[in-house]
Amino acid sequence: DGGITQSPKYLFRKEGQNVTLSCEQNLNHDAMYWYRQDPGQGLRLIYYSQIVNDFQKGDIAEGYSVSREKKESFPLTVTSAQKNPTAFYLCASSISDGSGGLVNTQYFGPGTRLTVL
Amino acid sequence: GQNIDQPTEMTATEGAIVQINCTYQTSGFNGLFWYQQHAGEAPTFLSYNVLDGLEEKGRFSSFLSRSKGYSYLLLKELQMKDSASYLCAVINNNAGNMLTFGGGTRLMVKP
Numbered sequence A: 001d002g003g004i005t006q007s008p009k010y011l012f013r014k015e016g017q018n019v020t021l022s023c024e025q026n027l028n029h030d031a032m033y034w035y036r037q038d039p040g041q042g043l044r045l046i047y048y049s050q051i052v053n054d055f056q057k058g059d060i061a062e063g064y065s066v067s068r069e070k071k072e073s074f075p076l077t078v079t080s081a082q083k084n085p086t087a088f089y090l091c092a093s094s095i096s097d098g099s100g101g102l103v104n105t106q107y108f109g110p111g112t113r114l115t116v117l
Numbered sequence B: 001g002q003n004i005d006q007p008t009e010m011t012a013t014e015g016a017i018v019q020i021n022c023t024y025q026t027s028g029f030n031g032l033f034w035y036q037q038h039a040g041e042a043p044t045f046l047s048y049n050v051l052d053g054l055e056e057k058g059r060f061s062s063f064l065s066r067s068k069g070y071s072y073l074l075l076k077e078l079q080m081k082d083s084a085s086y087l088c089a090v091i092n093n094n095a096g097n098m099l100t101f102g103g104g105t106r107l108m109v110k111p
Helices: none
Strands: A004-007 A010-013 A019-025 A031-037 A043-051 A054-057 A064-066 A076-078 A087-094 A112-116 B003-005 B009-013 B018-025 B029-037 B044-049 B053-057 B060-065 B070-075 B084-092 B098-101 B105-110
Touching: A004 A087, A010 A019, A019 A031, A019 A087, A019 A112, A043 A064, A043 B098, A076 A087, B003 B084, B009 B018, B018 B029, B018 B084, B018 B105, B029 B060, B029 B070, B044 B053, B044 B060, B044 B070, B070 B084
Parallel strands: A010 A112, B009 B105
Antiparallel strands: A004 A019, A019 A076, A031 A043, A031 A087, A043 A054, A064 A076, A087 A112, B003 B018, B018 B070, B029 B044, B029 B084, B053 B060, B060 B070, B084 B098, B084 B105
């Protein structure tokens, strides 16, 4: 079955600790994205990657880092520099970055709920 | 910058019709998406509009007017399972074709 997976579903972290959220897709999508969702707010873009070994900052990249060593994987690290990390984190992928007239429909993973204790 | 507005909450009755509006202000408009998101779950794709007009897909339809910066999602024959948040998102080709999401509309369907 093709899809996008995130793990773990729930994650607890102590203040001052770094934590890495996993995102894997077997859809052969070139582009991958990380969003943060807070209660009552829309999704906000943290980082995105349009191709392996390349990624760009989104609107709220401070306190986060990513890597894209493989097409299938786009892990997100929430560092201790992130002041308010408790949120629902969503990973998404799309077949392309939307250039060349292709529709950039993004498909989402199930999400990871991070709580800082 | 971009601004996307949709109502925070709506309530409707099972079997009825509900229209969820979305207005946007953006340069470089390149399409609009509607997603459905049940509480604690991932958003799922509902529709995509890039040209003016109505796109119908079963019980759900989506409308776009680019000149007015306006879209709506129409849900017919409402079912209890339609209780969810509905997210409007706009593509901006001046921002690398990234999606900008509105805050979402939480729809509650009552018996």
